[in-house]
Amino acid sequence: MAPPRHDRGIDRLLAVMACLRDPERGCPWDVEQTFATIAPYTIEEAYEVAEAIRKADMGELCDELGDLLLQVVYHAQMAREGGHFDFDRVAAACVDKMVRRHPHVFAHARVESAGAQTVNWEQQKDAERAAKARAEGRAPSALDDLALGLPALMRAQKLSKRAARIGFDWPEADRVLAKVEEEIGELRAEIARGDAQDAVHEELGDLLFAVANLARKLDVDPETALRDANAKFERRFREVERRVAAEGRQPQACTLDELEAHWQAGKRAASDD
Incomplete structure (x- = not known):
């Protein structure tokens, strides 16, 4: 079927999605999808947006933002079919939230700086979380509404940040660095025992959590730092492969010392660029 014609891009997109999900004449693959099956694509598209930003x-x-918007439209269409909400309600709720959280723009409140606005923003969200907890008949927590589906490193940083906002935090980064070193020692001890994989698992998790907390204290986003480290490793490893191939060899035929020598040579060449 031909998609309905509309003047605005968003109207065309909504109409196309409705056509794709039409039980009689839509796309069989699109029709059989659910919130659960689409959710992984939503996460993937968000990461592809981040990658496009990283590459500037x-x-x-523009293309990846369109793909991410499609995910929102997809979920909204399925919700509309189920009688829950539609895209307009999603957009309206977002508008209401932005207006509510920016009284210095849309009302008569005043903020003196971006930092003050960040404090005000967090206070608004705290109030909303507390109201939600009361409506659900439970005590509010500083850790409410931290999605379990977040990448674990990102969630670790957010957990420690929330705890820090109520004073559960070391005053300086050196104390957190000492905690990282303590966790490394505990991990070494469990590895040395050699027969307690569960304990190694737990201590490694504690170490990663401490590193995420250290990143927060140093005002470094751990996800971005690790993503950059991944990219650096990939560049350097590919350079090792290139250097080995230039010798007419395969990496698996090299000794570890030979591979390490190529790695160090690649590092030196990169620092000379």
Whole structure:
């Protein structure tokens, strides 16, 4: 079927999605999807947006933002079919939230700086979380509404940040660094025992959590730092492969010392660029 014609891009997108989900004439794959099956694609598209931003590729960013918007439209269409809500309600709720959280723009409140606005924003969200907890008949927590589906490293940083806001935090980064070193020692001890994989699992998790907390204290986003480290490793490993291939060899035929020598040579060449 031909998609309905509309003047605005968002109206066309909503109409196309409705056509794709039409039980009689839509796409069989699209029709059989559910919130659960689409959710992984939603997460994937968000990461592809982040990657386009990292590369500063505006053409790719435009394309990836469209793919991410499609995910929102997809979920909204399925919700509309189930009689829960539609895209307009999603957009209206978002508008209401932005207006409510920016009284210095849309009302008569005043903020003196971006930092003050961040404090005000967090206070608004705290109030909303507390109201939600009361409506659900439970005591509010500083850790409410931290999605379990977040990447674990990101969630660790957010957990420690929430705890810090009520004073559960070391005053300086050196104390957190000492905690990282303590966790490394505990991990070494469990590895040395050699027969307690569950304990190694737990201590490694504690170490990663401490590192995420250290990143927060140093005002470093651990997800971005690790993503950059991944990219650096990939560049350097590919350079090792290139250098080995230039010798007419395969990496698996090299000794570890030979591979390490190529790695160090690649690092030196990169630092000379």
